[in-house]
Amino acid sequence: MIGRELDGYWKTVVNTIRDGVMIINPGGTIVSVNLSVERITGYSRAELIGTHLSILDEKPNQTSDNKSDSASQTTFSAEGVDQHQCLVKRKDGTLIHALKSTAILHDVEGSALGRVYTITDLSDIMEKENQLEAYRKQLRAENEFHGIIGASPAMQHVFEIIENAAQSDAPVIIYGESGTGKELVSRAIHQLGTRNTRPFIKVNCASLTESLLESELFGHVRGAYTGAYKDRKGRFEKANGGDLFLDEIGDLPMSTQIKLLRVLEEKVIERVGSSTPIDIDARIISATNQDLPRLVEEGKFRNDFYFRINIIPIILPPLRERLEDIPLLIDHFFQTMSLKSTKKIDGVHKETMDLLMNYRWPGNVRELKGTLEYAFVTCHSGPILPNHLPETITRSHPRPTPPKKTGLNMHEIERQELLEALEKTGGNQSQAAKLLGISRVTVWNRMKRFNIHAKRDVVSS
Structure with a gap:
């Protein structure tokens, strides 16, 4: 029918x-x-x-x-x-x-x-997922620390402090510019610590008004204010036994600082609208992109509260102070995006890499990731070129003048650049990939395409 x-x-x-x-x-x-x-x-x-x-x-x-x-x-x-x-x-x-x-x-x-x-x-999607997971495992074994990418001495020092801080219940404060990865650090501390099976709760102190922030932190009882129709647990109660991450703590109102100081000293909270004490066992991890000592001097941040949360400080370096990590981050973002994309993008061109290495990165790692995402949209195939980058980057620094290679076409130029990189690194494909800002797989593919044999063609410098 x-x-x-x-x-x-x-x-x-x-x-x-x-x-x-x-x-x-x-x-x-x-x-x-x-x-x-x-x-x-x-x-x-x-x-x-x-x-x-x-x-x-x-x-x-x-x-x-x-x-x-x-x-x-x-x-x-x-x-x-x-x-x-x-x-x-x-x-x-x-x-x-x-x-x-x-x-x-x-x-x-x-x-x-x-x-x-x-x-x-879903075969192609599942294959991409498997490749992505394999890459994550490989990354974890090399230059990754609980989701944080970095091989520079500055980041290795940060990783060491994270491991030490995780074994303590003392308050931790993470200092760093916007986009440096403060939340990733807080989560790494939680994952490495003895509270890792208990909750990890985040509160953004800058996103709520003073009254809403106190209700969010401490909870409230029914009838505490208009709209409080039932008792509600706050973030401290939800984080009990675990870690409470207070992001943008520099924006905390003075009145809330006083109440948090009491929580830190007495391990007790009271819900808004109630005088009944509730015992709390939650370690506080805070973060800020502000200069807290200066805010203390200006009377905008309580001195006693500052010294109470500043027990274990962790200072994250801005990306411009760890330039050697930029190729690692680019490779990480490139690999992740490639596995999620159907485009055949062949790495980052050396001229583009020079621009990325010379940019100041006011938005740090977050801005770098956004830049790669933008490039993946504008680049349809081949390597990512300077014209695939946002104008904020190409305008910020004069474009490097590529060395003159008279009479060479793009194919020959790419082959010569690869040979130069391999010679500088003694034939090490991983190091050559980092130098060129491309993946090791791309180096291997180009060596095959250009008929380059390490023992035959590469002369170590």
């Missing part, structure tokens, strides 16, 4: 859809498929029509109770669109990850005629 109602227009439409589209009757028999179903499953249309949908199941006899794993759940009681991931068995026996969506087809009287199935092949 369904097959008779399908006309040529419908077939033309569904055959242009990249996802697989099937129609089955109430008995679970396939009555129509589009071209994408053939491509995804490996079966021909003739092999599928008239066959039960269970042919595509990993476990054909699986019951519909486990529909999250089955590709052929065929009940007709549920209305609307049912969508979930499943495994689809191809003709060659291999299993592919897919997203299955199903909906009931009704006739004009509302009776169920069958179901329409769409199958989205």
Whole structure:
């Protein structure tokens, strides 16, 4: 019946859809498929029509109770669109990850005629996810410390302080310009500490008014103010046993500083609208991009509160003071973005790398990441060139003049730059990649493309 109602227009439409589209009757028999179903499953249309949908199941006899794993759940009681991931068995026996969506087809009287199935092949996405996870594992083994990238002496010193701070319950304060990674440091302290199985709660002190901030921190009781319709726990109670991260603590109102000082000294809070003390056991980690000693001198920050939170200070260097980490960060962001993109972008051109190394980075690592994201949008293929960068960067520093290579085309220039980098690093592909601002895989691919053999062509300087 369904097959008779399908006309040529419908077939033309569904055959242009990249996802697989099937129609089955109430008995679970396939009555129509589009071209994408053939491509995804490996079966021909003739092999599928008239066959039960269970042919595509990993476990054909699986019951519909486990529909999250089955590709052929065929009940007709549920209305609307049912969508979930499943495994689809191809003709060659291999299993592919897919997203299955199903909906009931009704006739004009509302009776169920069958179901329409769409199958989205997730193989490429799952492969990218696996590559990304493999890269994360590789990164963790090299220049990464709990999500923080850095091999410079300044960052190695920071990592050492983080490890020491994590073993203490004393308050920690993280100083650093905007975009230096203060929250990442706070999370690393939590993950390395003895409280890592307990909550990690964040509060941005600059984003709330004084009254809302106190309610957010300490909670409130019903009727404490207009709109307080029921008792509510604050962040201190939610963080009990764990760590409370107070970001932008330099913006904390003086009145709240007094109350926090009491919490630090007495380990007790009171909800807004209540005088009942509540015992608290939460370590405070704070962060600021302001000069707290100067604020103390100006009377804008309490001296006693400052000395109470400044027990273990961690100072994050700005990106301009750890230039040797820029190639590492670029490589990290480039690899991560490449795995999430379908574009074939071949690293960062040396001229572009020179611009990035000479820029001041007022927004630090956050700005660098945003710059790479912008470049991935503007660059369609090949290496990232200076014209792919935001104007704020290209205008901030005169573009380096590339060395003259008379009579050489771009292919020859790239080959010569790669040879020079390999010679400077003694043939070390990893170091050459960092010098050029590209990945090691890109160096390897270019060596193959340019027919460069390390032992034969590279002369160490």
